[in-house]
Amino acid sequence: MSLPIEGSLNYLAVLILMIIAVVLSVVIIGLNKLTGRKPSEITRKKYDTYECGVGYEGSAHQQFSVRYYLIGIIFLLFDVEVVFMYPWTLAYQTYLKSGPVILLEMGLFFALLLGGYFYLRLRGALNWD
Structure with missing residues (x-):
């Protein structure tokens, strides 16, 4: 016969793991915000499509069979x-x-x-x- 505490210990381990995951995520994102460099210059070219140094041609909307x-x-x-x-x-x-x-x-x-x-x-x- 199993005790009711045994089942709750399994859930406690999951709860602890979830807390660790949330805390670690917040810490990593916070460190990134504090130490990350901001872009010094924002231009239109920065947000343009880039594929291997080759300029794109035509429209990206093509029909497939x-x-x-x-x-x-x-x-x-x-x-x-x-x-x-x-x-x-x-x-x-x-x-x-x-x-x-x-x-x-x-x-x-x-x-x-x-x-x-x-x-x-x-x-x-x-x-x-």
Whole structure:
């Protein structure tokens, strides 16, 4: 049986950590304000866009093809799917002893991925032209 004090000690540690974080942030910002140098001269050029010493040309507002965003979303989908495979590889040896269910689950997962891939190929979603 646990005492009620044990649970409150966990919250006390979090509270102390939050207080330390706030105090440290205030001290660092205060020191920066006290010791930081102010700009001696403020000009329009100071706030101008700067990229590697090369002057900019034209407008920054350019249109991207919808395909660009579509490819990005598809990449994220398949990337997240691969991330789900990592825990499976860690648990594979443990659950294989209890039966082949883990292989069937991953087989279904791969089948769904492959089905999604072929669907995208047939619809032309991965063609850049």
